[in-house]
Amino acid sequence: MPKNPLKHLYSREALNAQPSAIRDICALVARPQVRSLAGGWPDPAKFPIKEIRRIFDDLMVKHGDQMLQYGSTEGLEDLREVLAERMKAEGQNDAAPENLIITHGSAQGMHLAAQVFIDREDVVIVGLPTYFGGPGAVHSRGGKVVGVPVDRDGLNPNRLVQDIKHLKAAGKRVKGVYVIPNFQNPTGVTLSLERRRQLVHLAETHDLVIFEDDPYADLRFEGKHLPSLKSMDRKGRVIHLRSLSKTFVPGVRLGWAVGESGAIRQMVVAKQFSDAATNTPAQYILLEFIRQGLLDKQIQENINFYRAKRDFMIEQMDRHFPREATWNRPRGGFFIFVELPNNMDAGELFRRAVDKNVAFVTGQPFFVDGSGHNTFRLSYSQVGEDDMAAAIQIIGNLIKDSLAGR
Numbered sequence: 001m002p003k004n005p006l007k008h009l010y011s012r013e014a015l016n017a018q019p020s021a022i023r024d025i026c027a028l029v030a031r032p033q034v035r036s037l038a039g040g041w042p043d044p045a046k047f048p049i050k051e052i053r054r055i056f057d058d059l060m061v062k063h064g065d066q067m068l069q070y071g072s073t074e075g076l077e078d079l080r081e082v083l084a085e086r087m088k089a090e091g092q093n094d095a096a097p098e099n100l101i102i103t104h105g106s107a108q109g110m111h112l113a114a115q116v117f118i119d120r121e122d123v124v125i126v127g128l129p130t131y132f133g134g135p136g137a138v139h140s141r142g143g144k145v146v147g148v149p150v151d152r153d154g155l156n157p158n159r160l161v162q163d164i165k166h167l168k169a170a171g172k173r174v175k176g177v178y179v180i181p182n183f184q185n186p187t188g189v190t191l192s193l194e195r196r197r198q199l200v201h202l203a204e205t206h207d208l209v210i211f212e213d214d215p216y217a218d219l220r221f222e223g224k225h226l227p228s229l230k231s232m233d234r235k236g237r238v239i240h241l242r243s244l245s246k247t248f249v250p251g252v253r254l255g256w257a258v259g260e261s262g263a264i265r266q267m268v269v270a271k272q273f274s275d276a277a278t279n280t281p282a283q284y285i286l287l288e289f290i291r292q293g294l295l296d297k298q299i300q301e302n303i304n305f306y307r308a309k310r311d312f313m314i315e316q317m318d319r320h321f322p323r324e325a326t327w328n329r330p331r332g333g334f335f336i337f338v339e340l341p342n343n344m345d346a347g348e349l350f351r352r353a354v355d356k357n358v359a360f361v362t363g364q365p366f367f368v369d370g371s372g373h374n375t376f377r378l379s380y381s382q383v384g385e386d387d388m389a390a391a392i393q394i395i396g397n398l399i400k401d402s403l404a405g406r
């Protein structure tokens with residue numbers, strides 16, 4: 001049979017879809033001997049396996065019939081209530097079960113939001129660099145993304161305004177902004193308070209939706225929590241996306257979205273034809289985990305655990321990286337972003353590192369305009385101290401070799 005015999009029947013979006021280069025890199029380096037600082041996966045050492053097992057067993061005895069049944073598309077009502085209360089406690093005063101949908105991860109939240117808001121050729125502004133989930137969801141609808149630089153205070157709103165004006169003048173329909181406000185993937189940067197206000201204001205003046213993708217919100221190691229864009233949103237412009245992957249476990253694929261109730265209703269309709277409902281046992285387990293006070297405990301433990309890992313990685317980088325390489329100190333999340341001198345190529349560094357069984361993710365796939373050749377992302381989330389120390393030393397030596405023209 002010829003390869004792809006049905007290709008002529010594929011949709012335009014499917015023909016244009018590209019696999020994520022980052023997932024490809026992670027798959028490439030999944031060999032057990034590779035010391036990988038590539039994937040942004042949580043460390044399984046922190047998974048609450050015993051508690052989940054105990055809760056699951058109890059629930060099966062008491063509520064096995066409900067728990068194994070289909071659930072409502074918007075998600076378990078009791079769980080939506082509990083999550084809405086948590087959002088209120090964070091300053092989202094309008095959060096209520098009616099404007100909250102439980103999703104299969106924040107990834108599905110973004111996908112549903114794109115289904116509701118994005119038509120072919122619509123433009124969404126994203127960070128340069130940014131995590132691929134936002135652009136991927138927009139592309140899956142035939143939409144386009146345009147990048148705006150992310151600096152040490154996050155996405156730059158002044159550049160955003162300029163771009164919106166240029167795009168509108170060129171006849172484009174700019175629909176929204178995709179932003180990761182806390183400890184952004186891949187840069188680890190947090191959007192400043194002032195810029196959060198500016199962005200919400202811009203959404204009102206330029207008639208935009210903000211897709212606020214906030215999976216790292218609960219993983220702040222130090223400093224004050226900043227209000228979400230959603231909590232500043234008086235006009236229903238923000239779709240706030242959350243994840244339990246980094247605070248509970250990623251394998252259950254749980255997240256939620258909060259937004260204006262009409263938009264959330266539309267997301268529910270889109271979800272009905274996608275997967276009908278989010279995994280019911282996972283929702284019951286999470287609800288019980290929260291009710292027993294275990295989620296808050298787990299979040300605090302994760303904060304301490306990943307803070308120590310961040311500190312350790314930075315210590316190693318200070319020791320082994322030459323001063324020509326620069327990086328940030330993230331105040332939460334999983335990522336450190338490294339910039340090399342402009343004449344260096346992180347792709348070449350990556351190939352040399354893989355030869356030595358060390359991996360990271362090159363920065364370029366995170367730049368929707370193809371720039372960022374001299375950058376790379378390191379993740380401290382998954383790897384233990386010994387491997388981290390060895391990997392950082394190897395990368396540091398390779399950078400020094402490259403600087404010396406070796």
Ligand SMILES: Cc1ncc(COP(=O)(O)O)c(C=O)c1O
Pocket residue numbers: 040104105106107108131133180185213214215242243244245250254255
């Ligand atoms: C910014 C960002 N959004 C979304 C996700 C996916 O989250 P989830 O597992 O909830 O789908 C990730 C995961 O790495 C992420 O970094």
